Amino acid sequence: MPLDRRSFLQLLSAGALSSSLPDSIARALALPANNKTGTIADVEHVVFMMQENRSFDHYLGTLNGVRGFNDPRAVKLHGGNSVFYQPVAAGTPAPFVLPYHPTASNVGLQFIEDLEHDWETTHVAWNAGNWDQWVPAKSPLTMVYLDRTDIPYHYALADAFTVCDAYHASLLGPTDPNRYHMFTGWVGNNGKGGGPVVDNAEAGYSWLTFPEILQDAGITWRVYQDIGTGLNAAGSYGDDSADPLLGNYGDNSLLYFDQYRNAPASSPLHERAVTGTNAAVSGTIFDRFRADCAGNTLPQVSWICAPEAYSEHPNWPANYGAYYVSQILDALTANPEVWSKTALFVLYDENDGFFDHMVPPTPPQSAAQGLSTVPITNEIFPGGTDSTSGVSTPGPYGLGARVPMFVISPWSKGGWVCSEVFDHTSLIRFVQARFGTKAQPLTNPNITPWRKAVCGDLTSAFNFATPNDSMVSLPSTAAYIPPNDDRQTVSYIPLPPAVQTMPVQESGTRPARAVPYTLHVTATANLAGNIATLTFGNSGARTAVFQTRSANVLQSPRSYTVSPGATLTDTWEFAPDGVASYDLSVYGPNGFYRHYRGGAPGLSAANLESSISYDVAANTVTLAVKNASTLPATVLVKNVYTGATTSHQLARGATLSSTVSVARYAGWYDFILSVESDLTFQQQLAGHLETGRPSTTDPAMS
Numbered sequence: 232m233p234l235d236r237r238s239f240l241q242l243l244s245a246g247a248l249s250s251s252l253p254d255s256i257a258r259a260l261a262l263p264a265n266n267k268t269g270t271i272a273d274v275e276h277v278v279f280m281m282q283e284n285r286s287f288d289h290y291l292g293t294l295n296g297v298r299g300f301n302d303p304r305a306v307k308l309h310g311g312n313s314v315f316y317q318p319v320a321a322g323t324p325a326p327f328v329l330p331y332h333p334t335a336s337n338v339g340l341q342f343i344e345d346l347e348h349d350w351e352t353t354h355v356a357w358n359a360g361n362w363d364q365w366v367p368a369k370s371p372l373t374m375v376y377l378d379r380t381d382i383p384y385h386y387a388l389a390d391a392f393t394v395c396d397a398y399h400a401s402l403l404g405p406t407d408p409n410r411y412h413m414f415t416g417w418v419g420n421n422g423k424g425g426g427p428v429v430d431n432a433e434a435g436y437s438w439l440t441f442p443e444i445l446q447d448a449g450i451t452w453r454v455y456q457d458i459g460t461g462l463n464a465a466g467s468y469g470d471d472s473a474d475p476l477l478g479n480y481g482d483n484s485l486l487y488f489d490q491y492r493n494a495p496a497s498s499p500l501h502e503r504a505v506t507g508t509n510a511a512v513s514g515t516i517f518d519r520f521r522a523d524c525a526g527n528t529l530p531q532v533s534w535i536c537a538p539e540a541y542s543e544h545p546n547w548p549a550n551y552g553a554y555y556v557s558q559i560l561d562a563l564t565a566n567p568e569v570w571s572k573t574a575l576f577v578l579y580d581e582n583d584g585f586f587d588h589m590v591p592p593t594p595p596q597s598a599a600q601g602l603s604t605v606p607i608t609n610e611i612f613p614g615g616t617d618s619t620s621g622v623s624t625p626g627p628y629g630l631g632a633r634v635p636m637f638v639i640s641p642w643s644k645g646g647w648v649c650s651e652v653f654d655h656t657s658l659i660r661f662v663q664a665r666f667g668t669k670a671q672p673l674t675n676p677n678i679t680p681w682r683k684a685v686c687g688d689l690t691s692a693f694n695f696a697t698p699n700d701s702m703v704s705l706p707s708t709a710a711y712i713p714p715n716d717d718r719q720t721v722s723y724i725p726l727p728p729a730v731q732t733m734p735v736q737e738s739g740t741r742p743a744r745a746v747p748y749t750l751h752v753t754a755t756a757n758l759a760g761n762i763a764t765l766t767f768g769n770s771g772a773r774t775a776v777f778q779t780r781s782a783n784v785l786q787s788p789r790s791y792t793v794s795p796g797a798t799l800t801d802t803w804e805f806a807p808d809g810v811a812s813y814d815l816s817v818y819g820p821n822g823f824y825r826h827y828r829g830g831a832p833g834l835s836a837a838n839l840e841s842s843i844s845y846d847v848a849a850n851t852v853t854l855a856v857k858n859a860s861t862l863p864a865t866v867l868v869k870n871v872y873t874g875a876t877t878s879h880q881l882a883r884g885a886t887l888s889s890t891v892s893v894a895r896y897a898g899w900y901d902f903i904l905s906v907e908s909d910l911t912f913q914q915q916l917a918g919h920l921e922t923g924r925p926s927t928t929d930p931a932m933s
Contacts, residue, residue, distance in 0.1 A: 296741030346584025400631030
């Protein structure tokens with residue numbers, strides 16, 4: 232029998248998670264996948280459960296094997312600090328606030344205060360890509376994080392299934408526009424149908440939604456929700472003043488579209504998106520979903536909208552949401568036939584005001600902010616007001632901050648990590664990949680060319696070919712009793728500790744899904760002309776966004792979007808403050824990193840040109856280094872993974888070529904180049920050799 236909420240929480244308090252509590256997880260792991268075709272066609276049901284307002288680092292920064300607090304290639308801020316050292320005031324590297332853990336007991340059941348997460352304050356935190364104004368924009372509470380002891384069920388899901396550590400919110404802003412991306416593909420960016428919408432706004436829109444596309448194609452779908460005390464003034468079952476354990480917290484964004492508001496009661500739009508359980512009268516909020524799972528009537532595509540108390544929105548406890556997720560998984564696995572054909576995605580609409588260290592990919596607003604080989608049409612908010620608010624700040628719609636994404640299915644078992652870049656429009660594209668055909672494609676015209684190019688369709692997170700050969704052991708975990716079941720009028724506000732230290736991420740690596748990135752960057756320095764030239768290349772299968780950052784405070788970050796087979800070239804002046812030097816760092820997906828520093832005055836200035844080439848068949852990378860300076864150079868090459876340093880004498884114009892096997896480190900490489908005669912010079916080339924096969928997450932994070 233399914234656990235009720237109080238029994239669930241009692242088991243948490245008894246420390247019984249690893250034995251009694253996760254029956255839903257254990258059952259899901261034990262049941263085999265439908266493997267009739269060995270392709271995505273084996274998926275017959277897709278279920279999306281979008282929760283509220285948690286960032287990736289806030290929830291999973293300490294999870295082993297993901298790009299969390301141990302990220303060896305986290306961006307550096309002006310002043311030289313890692314991005315984790317968030318300054319208290321603009322323009323000063325110190326004082327700062329590091330990520331910190333609350334001191335209260337039962338943190339997973341605390342009512343932690345909600346933070347500002349609107350368009351304006353989020354773009355302040357983003358700061359044109361500098362990503363350094365989180366504390367001034369959000370308060371020190373932005374740096375709070377939870378760990379395995381706080382949210383054991385979430386960590387058990389990650390250990391049992393697949394977590395995506397490059398999944399981003401769609402928009403640098405709040406809930407509503409992010410959910411519009413999930414349900415429709417955008418926020419009405421072209422001004423038609425009531426958009427654009429960049430803040431929480433429920434005015435009544437009319438642009439095309441994805442369920443309408445499914446309906447026209449004959450694909451079955453439904454929104455699972457509770458109707459609470461009925462529709463409120465905004466047209467949603469989100470009247471949380473009555474009972475936060477009922478309703479949908481306003482998270483069914485289809486109810487803000489006129490075609491649903493005005494749909495006759497007999498119409499599919501009304502029956503599938505407006506109706507719901509009525510737990511205030513009888514039964515439970517799970518009854519309809521359970522019945523459809525048990526009766527083999529689960530639609531092909533479903534969205535689940537939780538009541539406020541279960542949504543994980545601050546200031547509601549994270550573990551109330553864990554209970555809700557367990558009930559959904561219980562319902563699915565109670566019918567092995569249904570579970571064997573179902574992909575469940577549990578994700579979060581946005582990050583609230585909680586910090587995440589990964590700077591999201593964004594399109595350049597102008598040539599001064601970067602370049603793109605892909606059109607950026609409808610990806611830049613021009614400023615002024617959106618459809619309902621007084622917003623004035625122009626800027627990119629997104630991508631937004633990273634948020635947790637759990638891929639829970641018979642084809643994603645085993646504690647995997649997928650590091651391909653995704654956002655909420657990837658949910659639509661997964662459905663398109665599964666249910667669209669050449670004869671009848673599920674075309675969604677709303678998703679922009681840039682977003683479609685940069686974000687994947689989530690298929691890389693699955694093993695459809697051999698899904699039944701992966702099993703894992705559940706971790707030992709613990710959790711807590713809630714203080715009560717009522718709404719809390721006073722929120723818990725944990726303060727930073729007097730003595731700050733970086734969090735400790737769990738040790739160990741995880742199996743990693745293949746990602747479609749094969750990236751290249753080369754740099755040349757014109758020492759006489761004080762110009763550094765960067766060339767970005769992409770020989771992979773997915774468009775990639777590179778962010779380039781200068782150590783000089785007068786130079787803002789730039790974003791370069793490069794499609795497969797394309798290159799982009801741009802120039803950077805040496806530091807514009809009169810110091811003849813350059814210090815540029817390039818960050819790409821899945822730990823790709825390049826660093827170029829040099830330009831010391833005088834004849835002793837080093838000038839090397841380096842590159843990495845890949846040999847997939849041999850599992851090797853080749854480092855090529857050319858001495859472009861006017862004098863011979865003693866070049867030191869440090870292999871960061873092995874710790875070995877080699878010395879090479881290079882005459883003027885000579886080239887060094889060194890081929891290194893990366894098999895021992897699962898394809899990961901990291902080389903640091905220096906020159907004995909010029910201590911200001913350094914280059915670093917790091918990343919991962921992609922073979923198209925599964926590998927292991929970066930051991931440097933272990």
